[in-house]
Amino acid sequence: MTSQQKKGQASVEDLREIAKAHGFSMRPQDESGYLSIVLATQESIEYVEKMKDYVDPGLIRDLNVDDRTYIQPSSSENPLNAWSHRTSIKAPSTVDNTGLLVGRTVAIKDNVAVAGIPITCGTQPFHLCKDKPAPIPAIDAPIISRILEAGAVITGTSTCENYCLSAMSFTSATGPVDNPWLRGYSAGGSSSGSAALVAVNLMKNRQRSNGLSVEHLGEGVDLASGGDQGGSIRIPAAYCGVYGLKPTHGLVPYTGIGSLFPVLDHCGPIAASIRDTATFLSVLAGYDGFDPRMTPETPLRAAVPQYHTRLGEQIATRVAAGTWTPQTAAKGLRVGILKEAFEIAGLDASVAAVIRKAAARFTALGASVAEVSVPLHLVAPHIFTAATRAYIADTLLFGYGASTSASLPFPFPGPAAFAPDQAWYDTMTASNPLVVGGIFSSEFLRDRARYPESVRDKAVRKVHELRAAYDEALERFDVLVMPATPTVAPRHADEGMGIGEKAQFVLANTLNTLPFNITGHPGLAMPVGWGRVDDGDEKNKGAKLPVGMQIVSKRWDEETLFLAAAAWEVGGLGLDEE
Template identity: 45%
Template sequence: MSLASLSDPTVDDPVVTREKLHDLARRNGFQVAPQHEAAYLLGLRSSYAIATQIDALPDYIDPRLRVVPTRNENDSATAASPRKYSRPDPADNPLNAWCHQCDVTAVVEPASTESPESSLLKGRSVVVKDTVAVGGLPQTLGTLPEFIGSSGTEYPVSPIDATVVRRLLLAGARLKGTTTCEHFSLSPMSFSSIWGPVHNPWQRGYNSGGSSSGSAALVGEQMRAAATKAVPMTLGAPLIAIGGDQAGSIRVPAAYCGIYGLKPTFGLVPYTGVAGLLPMIDHVGPLATSLDDIALCLTVLAGYDGLDPRMGPESPLREHVVAYHEELQRFTEAATAERASLTPRSRPLRVGLITESFSIPGTDSNNAACVRAAVHNHFGAMGAVVEDVSVPLHSLGAAIWTAAVRNQMASHAFGGRAPDVLAHDLPHITPDVRVHHKSQPFYDVVTAHNPSVVLATMVETLLGEELPYAAQNKARRHVLQLRAAYDAALANYDVLVSPTAPAVAPPLPDMTDRDMDGWSSAERLLRLAAGSINNTAPFNATGHPALSVPCGWAPSLDRQCMLPVGMQIVGKRFDDLGVLKAARVFELGGGGLGQRPLPPS
């Protein structure tokens, strides 16, 4: 490797001094010999000058992320106009699920190069998690503005539309706003956002799950209102939402809220324009009240965008994307006709129940029994073969996920570190880890809301200092081993099934109580979330598609109410259609959320 240019050695540099040179050498474990000092000082000054020269250039935003021309639905004009938004009043946000509200649809201007890609979502209301960039709207990531690079009290406004936002709008969707997300998306529960806790739509005071907490709560509210024939508590709540998932952040909230939530195959849906945790585990996907809307949304979102390095040679080009909604409809018609004829013409679906998933730490027997009964009763009603299958490595799946990602996650999630391969990051999110994330104010604020964020910071430092890179490299080889273990099971079964979460939604913690049961507030919050992602995180590491399907009810752990139970269906990588078809078989066999029972006496 050579330097692009050399600085003038006769010009002194106030930043790269001789003292700086020797300090850098000391921190790297060696001393620079006096005769080599001039050479290394020249190299350092030249490198720093090149970096600052490029940093001084005007920023570049790829035109593929330019903001789609839109109009505000309450405007009389039909031409494109700046997007309007607002923070809802608490009275209009009873679940605390909305972050910012808007109401925009795409418009086609005569001189514009933009054109609708389809009308698949025409008139359909959609919301996106606050990690997803929406041009003209603030982005908060569930934290304070100073922790994401703002120099004042205002949150940064996005100059781009994420790829998924562009595709939604160009398919005719009516974008209604952004939804509350957990503090830096580092919680599977819904108590950690700077905006306050998000409530479960079925029972106030209980978790909606995280980190796509607001997205799940709003869609779940529509599900609850339809089931009870009530007016939704939150007017304008959508039937479709977009969430992010690095360890279960779509599927756990979907399970808690009694809705459908899909983590697509890794690399099927572009993540460009979405704040991530680590490229290896970043997924974005839909949550909805129906399986048909999941399939429809996947048709709109899937396919290569030319910008996301998470997408590889297996990722389909846009023109090769399966019309998931059409294929699911054709399958439904064929399966219904076959069932009516009483003459099976196709091989029965083979369903493998992952044995180890029913005994992970924290498993509630009522939750596990609900999933088992639902699988046997409703898949069985359609003639499916249902068998237990042991995948011993599943018991270590979440641990493998942890070891493979935790020594870099903090830098990527909130430290401003770019992926190690070329990617288009969020130009308006500019945290300076030197100033904000290694400070007492950061610790004080974040510990009060989400101690997992502070823990992630210290864990990254700990693992970096105490373990060699070889330890993480070995953990990632075990990810490949874990993928192979699931693939081996999927060679004998069409899909694998597990409980999505080990238990139903727990109550929200009292965030004002600083000491309870002998635990500090930080320990109490860490304990509440522990183990809840053990059935979901493994598939973020391996990349398999995983869908949470509502399958019944179980008593809350305090036995005060009945809450939804989610069943996770996992398929072969890039066979997301197979997962959708299996869920439809479950539905045709009578499976679903069902009527809410009375709470236990």
């Protein structure tokens, strides 16, 4: 029950209702004693609620929100609908030219707290709070401080999908985000705007856009942050022909970012090259002292590998040895082609062919390549759902869990969670019925008479089994490769789709990405070729869209991901092929 709903002093009648719901009744002589316990608890809660709030000083160091302004760009300035708000934020203190991101522009997914800039999580006005259209954070998420300290300029927040619960790009409150390669087609979700904006700059540098002028795309960025709870970095990257990394779970702090469910939450880089992806990860990664997703394996900031430097060193070693060539660049790498990833529902034969051709290039580059089987991969969606769905609505809509971890997180200050009502239901049913379905699923699955907690406990044990299965495969191989998505980017959803059809559509492209959200393995999506658009529309005849390959490595081994991807590109960039 939120603070906007009834409070009132606890009564014996309240306790009787609670007891009845749990299948027991109080004896009359017990009632006053139990009521005194609850009243004492209520007194403490209301006392603390009246106290002045506290913000950790480390989160507001050098922060001057008064210097920050923003606008909502016009449609002419935002032709892809990829921008949520435009701004220009630099570090308040002078940054010398040694910062890793000096001179780079960055877009921030609109589920990250950027002080002074509205945060919408892609949903309609007044859905996140009642007193203003969208909350305006007073402090920056740790990743924002790190980006600014590295010398970057944050030029805006990027459109994301409604409550970040869609792997397609048509659910945002502001309308669909178009794929920059072909208007009317999905940019992927939920980090839709982030991937589209990075692709804009990549396309302008290449001067290519399916034969069209790139000037119609508007302004893009060099780098963007993404969030990934089932593929929301990797799928947009694959559809838009850029690079997107879901890091190892707990490597990049998620503090101050809208959560879907803690075990699923990942923040990571979207960029236009392997090296930029590695550089951006070097800036983002490392322990922040607040995020309960982090573990003893998470490196302290001072110990974060400089992924871009390490990649350069590995390449330099191979250059010196004469092996960084189109015949030997991948020598020594053991590449596993994940068999079950080619057996997922809806896999387009042409996409499968592009990925198999890309995997075969590793052989030509000197790697050891073989097929590997992980049968649990095909049932991972069931494990994912059983382990998480009962509590997603509480986290996503009501903020539950931000202060209940076994460790001590820092819940960002903000308005009380919004209480859904009929208008909310009607809006969300039209925009993204998966969000409403989340409430129904969560409430139904939490009925302990039907599904005791032991059911979810078993599902979590199956997550451990799934992780172990991938770990075993990664003992025999350095990386696993597979299609990132079953198809190239499809058209946006048909407005005539029913609730069930629309809900299925927004998640149908996650079958090869979501398993690694629950197991925590890092996954990199990179462009490796093109697929033809075959939708019967004469005006799109001959048009092509990018095909993305996903590379997965051991947890905490992003270095090998970057090396494998860079070695593959010695044979040519994926978008160079026609």
